[in-house]
Amino acid sequence: MKRFPRLFAAASVLCSLAAAGGARAATVDATRMMALAQSSGCLACHALHRTKVAPSYDAIAQRFQGHADAVQTLQNAILNGHSGTWGIVPMPSYGGAQGLLTPAQAQDLARWVLSMAQPGGAAARP
Numbered sequence: 794m795k796r797f798p799r800l801f802a803a804a805s806v807l808c809s810l811a812a813a814g815g816a817r818a819a820t821v822d823a824t825r826m827m828a829l830a831q832s833s834g835c836l837a838c839h840a841l842h843r844t845k846v847a848p849s850y851d852a853i854a855q856r857f858q859g860h861a862d863a864v865q866t867l868q869n870a871i872l873n874g875h876s877g878t879w880g881i882v883p884m885p886s887y888g889g890a891q892g893l894l895t896p897a898q899a900q901d902l903a904r905w906v907l908s909m910a911q912p913g914g915a916a917a918r919p
């Protein structure tokens with residue numbers, strides 16, 4: 794009987810560690826992502842809130858909001874390139890042989906783009 798409190802304490806420590814880890818994985822640092830987008834050349838074609846050669850990031854976020862596989866879809870588009878969803882201009886590939894971005898970086902960028910559909914997300918920035 795005396796062991797229960799200890800077990801409970803151990804379990805709650807594990808739970809809070811898991812919760813902290815989960816929160817970290819789901820959130821991306823908007824300042825860091827903006828710098829990565831800038832240094833990767835994304836902003837030559839994309840803007841956050843207006844259409845340039847490419848769709849704005851908030852328009853992409855709106856379009857994919859509620860799609861269960863949105864992160865995966867956008868990560869794939871960044872890594873492998875994409876065309877046809879928004880028009881005839883292709884999105885270049887950043888993964889593969891060139892290896893301009895790692896899959897993890899592409900996933901962070903996908904989450905950052907998707908965060909722009911949420912009030913108080915990265916959309917609050919210019």
Ligand code: HEC
Pocket residue numbers: 830833834835836837838839846847848853866867870871875876877878879880881882883884885887894902903906
């Ligand atoms: C040369 C111009 C250009 C550059 C540079 C560029 N993109 Fe794109 N991007 C496009 C175009 C055009 C589309 C629309 C493609 C389509 O119609 O499917 C697009 C689409 C996307 C999409 C949506 C994909 C989809 O399935 O609808 C995401 C996300 C995206 N770009 C992110 C990025 C990121 C992140 C970078 C930098 C690492 C980047 N883009 C760099 C032109 C560009």
